Amino acid sequence: MHERADAALWDVVRLSRPSRVAGVTMAGFRAHETTPVTLRLIPHPAVTLALVFGAGSVTVDEATVRRQPGSLVAGLGFGPVRVRRPENFECVQVRLSPVVARAILGVSPADLYGAVVALDDLWGREAARIRERLADVSSWEERLALTDALLTRRREAGAPVDPEVAWAWRRIVVSRGLVRVDRLAAELGWSRKRLWSRFHSQIGLPPKRAAKLVRFDGAAHHLVAGQDAARVAADCGYTDQSHLHRDVMAFTGVTPATVANEPFLAIDDIAWPTRGHGVRRGTTEPAELLQLHR
Template structure:
């Protein structure tokens, strides 16, 4: 495993494992996390354009505190973008397999539409009942990260086959938003798929979990946040990212994270991101 360096503390906080091979399921990315017991304050979760599952199996639970003051423990599902405001992740000695699901396949895997999550963080037990406990037991019994990844991937493959696909037009619109790094006009997308703007808004929102304009803003923010974390100048990031000006970038960052661009640039979450998901620009789709 590789240690994830905490830029705000004095040592590595999480060990990170990556699978040797990509998932057999298109639109799925996996990584393993193990807390090293060096930080209990928690870290700000930076919104990402994927539905996130955390399959917890450690001695102590993964804990997530959302912007409304609610707390979730153990295995979790976070809707696209983590919902409004700041979300913090913490826990001592937790271990978890994190799954990033493209919203195109998230409904099939989860058994509920991403729109039903409404961007919130929910306990996996609330979605899957006893099946969530079963996967936890399997992961705890596994003797290696590769075995845990194999168990997780097999489960995801079974569930994705049993689920339902999104509309072809919706999947295509999501792919275009990703390819354009959020710099797309929704009326142009609607015209390209042959739908009215209203129909695209309705079907996209119902199946992806966000309205198309909000989804495009999230994708644009994701690229901007990683460029800020890489040390790039905020004015250049704003200009290249399609923001009207640096103030526009500032407002979007605050809206997604309740933190300034300078603060977000130093968040350990983004440093971990590049260790756990080195191919993040290629997946999930």
């Protein structure tokens, strides 16, 4: 059974200061519904880590495959995925820049490309211990601080990506996905083949696909902000509206009009207010809960 979108009520809380790890953002979520709700995961140019705690587990539906992880990790560029979350759901959601994802997760983002996996499969018993610790602390401020300390420790112990690869990723993000791959290679003094190989192995997808994902992300949030699809196509560097339609369908399995009505995307500028997409729904003070009707 699907709950009406306007009946859902979320609490959203974010860190009072930036994470100690550059490229990491996080937010706490609590949903008050007493019945399960299914949400569509929209691909994002970050590896997503959902640390679920308390009672219940999320169920991930991918075509005919259904899995029930505790906490989960969504790699870059996953296809159409729906997540059915339990009643009274609580989690800390973390967005990891692919520049730091390998060090924190302990696996290459390339191994997670297009997939949603259980955190237990990556971290073993540590995933269960984290879930217990998050449930034991009494405040969101403590939970976010605990999560930040965990990520900082893992980042310091992990292997960094090449500085040239990190630079190329930042250029793609800053350009909103519009920079050409051959230009990136020329600016680095690398061959196109060398850039493709290093970038793909360390970031998790080829540079051209990375640019396509970043461009799609910007377009999706402009659609949610209420902009006309034709204008979004022009502003985000698509050849025409049909080009935008094909990209949105490829990433989500639904049309731009459906993406425009995705309620959870409207939360992004509250939970991660520095995104810069212009979707402004509200603000939170440190450790203050925001109640948001979807």
